[in-house]
Amino acid sequence: MELTRILTQVLGELIAPTTAAYALAAIGLNLHFGYTGLLNMGQAGFMLLGAYGFAIATIAGLPFFVALLIAIAAGALFALILGVPTLKLRGDYLAIVTISAAEIIRMIGRSTVFNDSTGGSSGLTGNSFKYTFMDLSFLPDGSTQFGPWEYSNNGSNSWWVRLVAWSVVLLAVLLVWLITRSPWGRVLKGIREDEDAVRALGKNVYSYKMQALILGGVAGSVAGVLFVLPRAVQPDSMGRSMTFFIWTILLLGGAATIWGPVVGSMIFFGVYMLLRAGMRVALPDAISSAQIEQIGGMIVGITLMCLVIFRPQGIFGDKKELAFDGR
Template sequence: MDFERILTTVAGELFAPTTAAYALAAIGLNIHFGLTGLLNFGQAGFMLLGAYGFAVSTIAGFPIWAALLVAVACSTVFALVLGIPTLKLRGDYLAIVTIAAAEIVRIVGRSTALTDVTGASSGLRGDSYKETFHSLSPFGDGSSTIGPFTYSNSFSNSWWLRVVAWVVVALACLLVWRLMRSPWGRVLKGIREDEDAVRSLGKNVYAYKMQALVLGGVIGSIAGILYVLPRAVQPDSMGRPMTFWVWTILLLGGAATVFGPVLGSMLFWSVLMLIRVVGRDVIPSSVMSTAQIEQFGWIVVGVTLMLLVIFRPQGILGDKKELAINVR
């Protein structure tokens, strides 16, 4: 085996744009679940809306700042429409509703009635909406090599996208850190522990839940933008499995922590890449094809999630006391 190539490939996943996008989505989910105790299983819906809002508005000729505002507005409206009738639900009921809402977004996105807008099941090509982002790059054309890593300076899976993505993740971590130590964040933690007690103190629990749902959804929509900048907007790639991967990342790193989602995303994608690369080199094609090795990687992810929930539900950085959530 070429260990240098394997290590370089795996290390590249640690700071890849996809890793940053999932870390940001998990940070948004952390506001929902880790801080507030909302069982949101529809984070992929927020990501898809953000991706569509950005891509469609960019194709329509909007500047990048306006396209970002459209993406944020789409996720905000979705959170309000989703939250108004459902935030009084608890536990499993809220989880079921959010799964269904995210599936509605995906199915509407792939509907042939909206082919001219969303591209239906084929989605939107990346070269139709990436130019405004690429044009902001200060790195110019061509590619650059830093250590063993060589990437394009500005286009698609580039150094420019990596810098922007991880700066956004760092800002989101700073935001969560400040919120967790603010009066607003302490109210959210109180709601997570016992919302009836918080309500008895005169706090509007419903309003706080709505604010948390909107904020986490907005962060999820920005994660959706980062996710599609190195690829195309394809609705079927942002369905139920994506939400479960975000949950795995959050539980792996630790809910109700600042850096748990970031650590979880890095470990998730680097270990998955390690399994794939080593599997291709070690396992003969007569035993397991490349496609089967890919599926085997996801099987390992599923088993890992099961073991996490059973033996260390608080995650790597988490505190078990933080998971004493009232979900009656």
């Protein structure tokens, strides 16, 4: 009975809105790192800005699509601000700037100075901003069972949220597939391998890097919107841990691959749920929920280190095309 319950929870994680949100964020990071070689260590900052942009705009009375455009604009502007002073530099400078900038966004979000807009450390409740999205649903009321999954048709944890979230992910996969096979995408790969050679061919490397940073940042912003649709906007839930989760997902599935971020997200959250549920059953009295989360975080860190050391190309990646020691 316990095994059946655990397996049901694991299967539920495979199509959860959170899994889709992380997959989309990893797709954006894939454009940064996998195809262009940009070490963005602050993807959670893009997600938090997108979430805040959407939520604050909706609370102000703007319709869904206008609020979504504001979230996208916030991500693009953030990428522009980060890219202008750093993209002419090499290597790790962007990583330092992005992880610091993401922390600045988080600290601003939880600051009492902007409490009226951001809700401070308590954040913004879901009921205050998700109603415009829920009003778009064409699904009837009630619940529907599909295979092992049964959810309500509408609401925070519903088929409607899952349908939209995974549709956006599939659209992003199609977009990446198209652009990476275009001349523009081939230039990005050239920059990743040897930007001096690309510059010698007359290409504006700085411009291409900026375009990739903005496009991946926009994907992160939309992922932030998807992430908060089933829950509240809480700044501490989109901190450094989220960025490292996204990196683990990308490296697990394989950077510079089309389906790697999606499959990596599904495997990551499926195994993560299996570990947490297994520990709760195996050690019900010896370990608390908080300790389970901490152990889970340690396992993610160990997994990330092992991936970088033993299989940096991930499940679907090609080691000849992409490896850390080639950067």
